[in-house]
Amino acid sequence: DVKVTQSSRYLVKRTGEKVFLECVQDMDHENMFWYRQDPGLGLRLIYFSYDVKMKEKGDIPEGYSVSREKKERFSLILESASTNQTSMYLCASSSASYGYTFGSGTRLTVV
Amino acid sequence: AQSVTQPDIHITVSEGASLELRCNYSYGATPYLFWYVQSPGQGLQLLLKYFSGDTLVQGIKGFEAEFKRSQSSFNLRKPSVHWSDAAEYFCAVGLSGGYQKVTFGTGTKLQVIP
Numbered sequence: 001d002v003k004v005t006q007s008s009r010y011l012v013k014r015t016g017e018k019v020f021l022e023c024v025q026d027m028d029h030e031n032m033f034w035y036r037q038d039p040g041l042g043l044r045l046i047y048f049s050y051d052v053k054m055k056e057k058g059d060i061p062e063g064y065s066v067s068r069e070k071k072e073r074f075s076l077i078l079e080s081a082s083t084n085q086t087s088m089y090l091c092a093s094s095s096a097s098y099g100y101t102f103g104s105g106t107r108l109t110v111v
Numbered sequence: 112a113q114s115v116t117q118p119d120i121h122i123t124v125s126e127g128a129s130l131e132l133r134c135n136y137s138y139g140a141t142p143y144l145f146w147y148v149q150s151p152g153q154g155l156q157l158l159l160k161y162f163s164g165d166t167l168v169q170g171i172k173g174f175e176a177e178f179k180r181s182q183s184s185f186n187l188r189k190p191s192v193h194w195s196d197a198a199e200y201f202c203a204v205g206l207s208g209g210y211q212k213v214t215f216g217t218g219t220k221l222q223v224i225p
Binding site for chain 2: 004033035040041042043044045048058090092099100102103104105
């Protein structure tokens with residue numbers, strides 16, 4: 001089974017902190033994605049990557065950046081966390097033959 | 112740009128009753144359509160997908176969905192709901208290629224009562 005692992009299930013950070021959310025997939029997928037999920041808004045795409053060192057903005061990239069130094073790892077970075085970034089963050093990977101697989105999510109609270 | 116509408120935020124059904132969750136999409140070309148399920152505290156799991164061919168698609172856990180191009184719809188159905196089906200369901204549409212950028216609906220939360 002393909003696995004997408006997010007390093008933390010729950011995180012609490014202070015306003016202004018730099019926050020790293022890590023995601024690792026074990027199936028050699030080309031594509032990786034970061035979404036945030038908020039009640040009533042569904043999933044919104046923050047950033048995605050089709051290859052190592054390659055990234056593209058999604059629908060809501062402001063306040064976020066990403067890093068993909070290795071194919072299996074895709075990191076989401078909150079440069080200076082704010083309370084409106086309190087949310088559930090979901091990582092996913094996909095390939096042409098397999099489709100999307102999601103991680104279990106990281107619930108981030110910024111206080 | 113593609114978009115997805117799930118008009119029902121919350122649905123309650125009795126165990127054993129039939130279920131239909133609505134999904135309408137907007138996309139200029141042939142869409143790639145998906146239904147995902149999310150149990151509380153979990154990530155999303157793929158129920159079924161439509162790329163082409165037979166417009167009635169069978170998925171896991173006894174779910175099916177029908178693609179109706181004339182109505183721009185991809186409704187999810189199940190003939191008899193089980194208590195374990197209580198979850199949130201997301202419809203999604205993808206660009207051609209299917210497994211690249213996907214746009215999700217806002218979700219429908221299903222409650223199952225005994």
